[in-house]
Amino acid sequence: MHTESVEPWSHHHVFLGNDHARNEWRTWIVVALTAATMVGEIVAGLAFGSMALLADGFHMATHAAALSIAGLAYWYARRHARDDRFSFGTGKLGELAGFSSAIVLALVALLIGFESLLRFAEPVPIRFGEAIAVAVVGLVVNLVSAWILHAGGGHGHDHHHGHAHAVSHDHGDHRDGQRASESHADGHMHHDHNLRAAYLHVLTDALTSVLAIVALLAGRFYGWIWMDPLMGIVGSIVIARWSWGLLKGAAAVLLDMTPHQAISRDVRMALEQNGDCIADLHVWRIGPGHVAAIISIVTDKPQEPERYKDKLNWISGLSHVTVEVQRCEAHQHEAA
Known part of the structure; x- marks a missing residue:
């Protein structure tokens, strides 16, 4: 039998998410913004002696790395989408990227928590005015980054279908009510988890920026120097919890668990x-x-x-x- 005779029964294995290319360039824009702010916050934290600001800066460093992994995963998945070495395509590259970045986040959470505990024992002087200004700039960058990814669909659903065997909805043999009852589960299945992970990264950055600002304001106006390392610990806990959630979600896909x-x-x-x-x-x-x-x-x-x-x-x-x-x-x- 000639190869041409089986072509009508052959099909591709390109299982990338909807708007894959657009989500890729949005991610790289956020990588650039995050990296620039990361450098500013780390330098300012060292110069002004703020543990909360340093924690936010190093937190942003981990997110810059994780976002870079997300961008590279988009690029690699697109580049090798039709590579026959991948039996079911490259659609799960985003999950692998998310799992890797979650491990890095967990390690950094431990380091920030440990450093914050040391600051409780040995407080250092803080130049509050400069530190607050830098933290506010970091928060603004985080919110802008979140908006960019939000506009790209990092929070929403993906209803792209890449295979001719499953293309239609609401088959006549089934009730509309049954499909409505499953709409929530269907929405989770259509998430672009790679973009959603990037979106959650910058939201977590925004949260730690807020914690840094709160700590610095408390120290400046009330003399509560202990608030600075305390917010560092709170930030590390937030990072660790987010990391655990990402690990579980990505591992479920990588281990081929039933999605719902x-x-x-x-x-x-x-x-x-x-x-x-x-x-x-x-x-x-x-x-x-x-x-x-x-x-x-x-x-x-x-x-x-x-x-x-x-x-x-x-x-x-x-x-x-x-x-x-x-x-x-x-x-x-x-x-x-």
Whole structure:
């Protein structure tokens, strides 16, 4: 059989998120802003003796690195999207980038917390006026960065479908109410987690900037020098908690966990009819807004796999479906 004869049944494995290129350049813009502010805050923190400002600066350094990883993940995923070495494409590069940056964040959280504890024991003089001015500039940059990523969809949903096997919604055999009840789960599946991670990075930066400003104001007007290292500790706790959440979310995708039980329920509801039973079902995420499924069906009356795939067209996000059909052996023997 010639290669050309199988082309109608072949398909690509490009499972990138919607607006992939736009999200990539938005991320690089934020990297530049974050890096510039990071340098300013670290230099100012050393010059003015502010632990909270240093914590914010080093926090921004970790986010600059994490955002760079996100940008590189976008670039690499786009560049190798059609590389046959990646069996299901490069859609999960963002999850790998998020997992890596989360580990770095956890380590930096420990370092900031430790340094802040040392400052409790040995306080240092702080030049409050200059330190507050720099912290405010950092906060403004963080808010601008958050707006850039927010406009790019870092908080929203991604409804791109890259595979011809799953393109339509609201199939006539199913109730609109069922789909409405699953809309929340569907939205989570369509998140571009790489961009969302970048968005959460700058939001966390903004929070630590606020903590630094609060500490500096308290020290300047009330003499509460202890507020500076205290805010450093609070910042480290925030970073650690965010890091843990990112680790769990990225690991779930990297380990091919079922993205949401609602998807499995939908598949079973669509296919387990007229005596057909699903003997084996694997559902996992292969990219932002893209889910793959391998389904083994046992039935008395086998049909072509394409007939079963057609029944799944209404399920949003199913971008790569493999169906295996087995005739029920027990009934075969009875018939004989």
